Structures are given as C-alpha cells and as structure tokens.
Amino acid sequence: MKPIYHELEFGITCIDTQHMRQDFVAAYLIENNGRAAFVDTGCYLSVPTLLATLDEKNISRDAVDFVILTHIHLDHAGGAGELIKHLPNANIYVHERGAQHLIDPSKLRAGVISVYGELFFKQFLGDLIPAPENRVNIAKDGDTLNLSGRELRFIDTPGHARHHLCIWDEYSKGIFSGDTLGVSYREFDTEQGCLIFPPTTPIQFDPEAWIETIDKLMTLKPKSAYLTHFNQIEFTQQSANMLKQHINGFTQIANQHKDDTNRHKAIKEALLTYLLKIAYEHGVTFDKAQQIKLFKGDLEICAQGLGVWLDRR
Template identity: 45%
Template sequence: MTAHGIHTIDTGFVRPCFDAAYLIVERGRGAFVDCGTNFAVPRMLAALDAAGLAPGDVDWLILTHVHLDHAGGAGELLARLPNARLAVHPRGARHMIDPSRLWAGASAVYGEEVMESTYGRLRPVPAERVVEAPDGHVVDLAGRTLLCLDTPGHARHHLAVHDERSNSCFTGDVFGLSYREFDTANGPFILPTTSPVQFDPAALHASIRRLVALQPAAMHLTHYGRVEHVAKLAGDLHAQIDAMVAIARAAQDQPDRHAVLTGALTDLYAGRAAAHGWTQGRAALVALLGMDIELNAQGLEVWLDQQ
C-alpha cells in the first residue's frame, strides 16, 4: 500500500511484478483500476479483504483500456461485486458488453487453447452496469474525484485516471513500462509500449505531455507499480518514441524487416539500460523484455503498413 489509500495488486500475470491492478479506498468505499485476467480475480478479492472491505463495498471498476492483461477478468470480477459499475472509454464499452470480437481477434493470433489457458474465457458485462467515460468524465468515489482523460497513442480506446487526492495518475500503458528489476541508483528505467495494432507516435507524445502538465507526484503503471521522477521519465519516453520511429523507418524496406526491428529495439533498450547503470547485460535484458520487444516490433510494423 502507498499513501492515500492506494493499494497495488500483483495480478500474477506472466511473472511476479509484471502486471498490476490498483485498489483505491476512500471512506470505506473502493474502486479498482484495471483487473488483470480471470485468474487474477482471487487476488483482487484478497486485496479487498486485506484492506478491510467486502465485495459490496466496491463502487467502481475503471479500465484504462480493454487489452486483456488489463481487462480480461472484468466480467468475472464484476460478477462478484454486487454494487460495482464499470467505467471504460466509449470506444471500449461495446467490447466489455460483448467480448466476442476481442476473443476472436486475440484467438486468431494465439489460438483458442492458449487463450483459454492464459486469460480464461471472457465473461460479458451486463450493459446496465457499463458507464462510458469520455474525456473529462469524473468518477466519484465517496466524494473523491477520479478524472478520466482520453489518452490515445498506445490504443485509441485508452484513458488515464488523475486522482486529485493523491495528485497521481493511473496510466495503463500510455506512460510506458517500468519493471522494478531495472531499478538502479539512478531510479526507475522506462520504455514505451507500442501495442500491435494502434500505435500512434504523435498521439502518444501528446498524451504523455498532457499527463505531465498535471504535475503529478507519481504515476501508477500497470507494468509495474508506482514511479516518481515523472518529468525525467517522460523525457526518456519521448526520446525513445522518436528513436523507435526512426528504427521503423530505417527497417521499412528490409526483406527481413521483423528481425531487423527486434534486433534494433534490443540494441536501443540494452544501450539505454547500460547507460542507466543496469549491469546485468543483454541476455538478462532479453529474458525480461523479450515479449515486449516482440510486441513493440509488431506494433511498429502495423504502424509502418498504415502509413
């Protein structure tokens, strides 16, 4: 738990300290921000119990976006929270009410068997429990203001949440990835995440600038946890977005484009991690970031093909 009634929950997805959800507690009422997969539901309920709340004390589940590592367990969790409503970006609402397209799209990539074992079957959320949260929408948690901000760049249906009480933001994936294994005496290490289908570098730059303009004391990342040094990390993200776009343009006409991209991204992150004071080397970096490097390469390829 951090100050201001904010609890970080490790959803257990992939590895420890990889995928976070959050519980915000205000005057005996609770709101979750993101929820992980179906397999995270017991951890979410255990976090409630540890905070002294019952399932009926939860008023909200707020989703930053509907990618399955953030939202896959929403239907199963809400089935156990009798009074909670779901707040989600207007572009994502229909996928929570009817997740069949989400499931079909991901299954086409990974296969049904992998989807079942990784995420569990998606459960629809009743339409009457879904609240669309456009830019500027305020979620009221027992008088505590949680402001939803449209923040595209990683996904077009992405929102971030500014918590006025703690002066911090819950950023989903728009403020990048910062795994605690890369922390050094120089603080946290961060990198952007492009996502496979909706990366938009100009929008991502703008979303990061918008969050920094709020002058938050900290960011709460899904991957992973609370980070400070917000202005420095934002500068790191801006520099890397530009570097990644340059890498993509240079690889555009290469016959082995994907391999070129993954190699160049690995070089970029390994060089920056070393400059950050991380001494464990390239092989250890690939072990921790291999999936992210692969997804970032895919995201850059889709973006190139859309230009």
Template identity: 50%
Template structure:
C-alpha cells in the same frame, strides 16, 4: 490459494500482482477512501481470486466497491472484468466509449486473441471472458469526473497506445493511473538512478504523434506519482517522461529505416534491443543481456509488431 502479493502505497492505494505471465509483470490497483473502493484494471480472469482476496486482506467488503475503472480493454488489463463484476454487486465498470462495446460483447476480443495466440495459449493466458451487462457499464467523456466518497477522479482520453485508452487522475493527490499510455517500468530495471521506463507500441493502434501528445498532457498535471499497470508506482515523472518521448521518436526512426527491409521484423527488433541495452547501461543496470532479454523480450516482440503495423498503415494512408 496463496495470499495475494500486495504493495501498499500512499494515499490509500494498493497494488495487487495479477500474476500475469510472471510475478512483477502486471498490477491491478485498489483505491480506498472513506470505506469505499475502486479497482483500476483487473488482470485476466485467472487474476480475479487475487483481487477478491486483496479486498479481504484490506478489510474492504465487496459491496464497498463502487467502480471498476478499466484503462483500456487489452486482456492483460481488462480480461477479468466481467468475472470480477459478478462478485461486486454495487460496482459499475467505467470504460472509454470505444472500448465499452467489447466488454459487453467480447466476441471480437476473443476471436482476435485466438488468432494471435492460438486457442490453447489463449485459454492458458486469459481463461474465459465473461460479458459485463450493458446496464452496469458507464462510458466516459474526456474530462469527466467521478466521485469516490468525495475523492474526485478525472478521466482523460489518452490515445497513442490504443484509441480506446483513458487515464484516471486522482486529482487531490496528483496521482495518475496510466495503464499503458506512460509505458512500462519493471522493478527489475531499477538502479540507484531510479526507475527505467520503455514505451509499449503493441499492435494495432500505436500512433507516435498521439502518444507523445498524451504523455505531454499527463506531464502537464505535474503528477507526484504514476501508477502503471506494468509495474505500479513510479516517481521522478519529468525525467521518465523525457526518456519515454526520446524512445518513441527513436522507435519511429528505427521503423522508417527498415521499412523496406526483407527481414524488417528482425532488423527493427535488433535495433530496438540495441537501443535499450545502451540506455540501460547508461542507467547503471548491471543485469546480464540474458537477464534483460528475460525481462524485456516479450515487449521487444510486441513493440516490433506494433511498429510494423504502424508502417503498414502509413503505406495505406
């Protein structure tokens, strides 16, 4: 196997490319402190060899890992957790209480994913989900704190992307591990103006009011850096927060504008793409439209599906 793609960041944090879909798409992170370690998110089952190889490269024993902190149980974040836990004898999996049952018994996760992707694509993307024994799972309450060899981590429940989402706050260093709550920021979109960020409204639990409230809550910590699963470290957080909230509000306006359209998926997708192109050009991004479609095309489709699911819930309420 190739050596894992690692990026070493300040404060004992290392990003590991989980090789999901393409390089630079999704990262797991290792927090190392005083000889102990914690993973934040794991990627898929296929990612586990990269995570274990990263421990070797960082000189960390598998026995030194105390926590596998899962921001939420979407499979690009948590699909490899059960397989990884098998290799980490002292680790506990730390989950939001809404997500924990799906890691102990992933039957519904598997069935739902196969329904979306089909069995062949599901197996190719995610492999075999391994259950985590219930006695190795720790569920969190909002504001709970954990100690990693004296390094205090706070768990914040941050709905909006998913009801079972929590964010990990590295209190002494003002780092936040935000999963998908604070959106996506692919390094291909960086310019001289800095990072670019987009929301992720993936089905099925997108809620714009909750998401904006969660973003504001995270901004209240005045973080020095955010560590996103898609993709790793960003700074200049206040600017990114305002850009994120602007787009969430624009997404809602786009969805409402086309809620009765016969071709609402196509219409919403087209307007979202146009919004992104305009914002990216103002950001100084010089990639061609074809290149931008390669980077953001998958998220465009998932976000559109999420907005349609939100519209359908609005009709029923």
C-alpha cells in the same frame, strides 16, 4: 489463493495480478472513507487474486463502487466481466471505443487469438466473460467519479491505443496511467531512477498522438504514475522526456527496417539492441541474459505494433 500486493500511500494498493510472472501486471485498489475502486483488473485468471486482496484487507465486496478500466487490452481489462459478477454494487467505467467490446467480447477474443494464438489465450488469459450491458458505463474526457468524496477524473489519452483513458487522482497527485506513461520494470531501477520505454502494442500505436498526450498529462504536474507494468513510480519531466525519446527511438528503428525482407525479425532484433543499450546507459548491471528474458515479451508485441504502424502509413 494468497494475494501479493504492495500497500502504497493515499489508500492505494498495487495488486500483483501474477499474470505471466510476478512484478509484471498490476491492478490498483483505491480506498476512501470505506468505499473502494479498482483501476484495471488484470486478465480473467487474475480475478481470484483481486477478490483475495479484498478479503485480506477486510473490504467487503459490496463496498466496491467502481471498476475503472484504462483500456481494453486483456492484461488490463480481461477480468472485468468476471470481476463484476462478484461486486454487487460496482459499475464498470471504460472509454467509449471500448465499451462494446466488453459487452460482446467476441471480436476482442478473436483479435487476441490472432496475435497470441489459442494456446496462449487459454493458458495465460484463461477466458473472457461478457460484462452485462447495464453495468458498463462510458467515461469521457473530463468526466469525474466521486469515491466517497475523492474525485477521480478521466482523461482521454490516445497514443498507445485510441480506447485509452488515464485517471487523475488529485488527492495523491497521481495518474493511473495504464500503458500511456510507459512500461517500467522495477528490476531496471538504478541510482539514475526508473527506466521507462513505450509499449507500442498492435494495433493503434500512434506516436504523434502519444507525445501530445504525454505533454497534456504533464500540465497536471503529477507526482506519481501508477503503472500497470509495474507499480508506482515518481513521474517527473525527465521521465516524460525519456518516454518521448524512446517513442521516437522505436519509430526510427521501424523506419530503418521498413524495407527489410524479414521486417518483423529485423525490428525485433534492433529493439533488443536498443533496449540493452539504454539499460546499460542507465547503469543496469545485472546479467544480460536476465535482461533479455525480462524484455522478451515486449519485443515481440512492440515489433508487431510497429509493423502495423508502418503498414498503416
């Protein structure tokens, strides 16, 4: 297994978990004074890549202190139970609403299979291994971890999911943001910067909470966001405004189509039109078919999440 990773500044490595495709799902490795922490793990099938990255960087498995999970969606945390088996000194840190689902993943598994289907689960997510209870720790808003002298601070960040935490790294002035600071594929970078949009994944999308969360994170004056999807971006007030604008854009689409006969299909089509329009306005010029391909997975999930949100209101 040849790992693919990007060495960033401040002892941070963006590991390409190669889930579904390259440049799609990242996990991060933070090194400080000979100790290391993972932020997110990718899914079960990503674990060999994470371990191979440690090997390639000559970091011993017992130098890893923390496996930090931004939230328990499987592209972020599905590998945690398997990974921890290989890291004798590490403990998992997760939101209080997520901890139980790591220890007993049966509900999580059933939930994912109901959204994606059994075939997808087996083929693309692999499996889901329970994490031993004595190695799962709850992290609350304001809690900190000390990675050999480097402080990592947890921030409760509802909006994408209620079990979502972001991690503030004072040293890099960066936020490990999971899905909270949006999705931004490097293919859509132009001279205008990054294109960022919100993953309105089922089942806890909450636009009002999300916008409050973004404003709260901006009070930290971050320089970077370390996105799961995908890699480090410079995160400015303009980025925050773009994300908030598109959260509102997505909810407007949902509202416009709430009474349509085939609501899901209508929302999905409108989201595609919207994303292609914002990509065009952002100066994206590559082949439209390729753009549609890159947006495709998000369209399905975002439309489902918006549907759940409409039903809950």
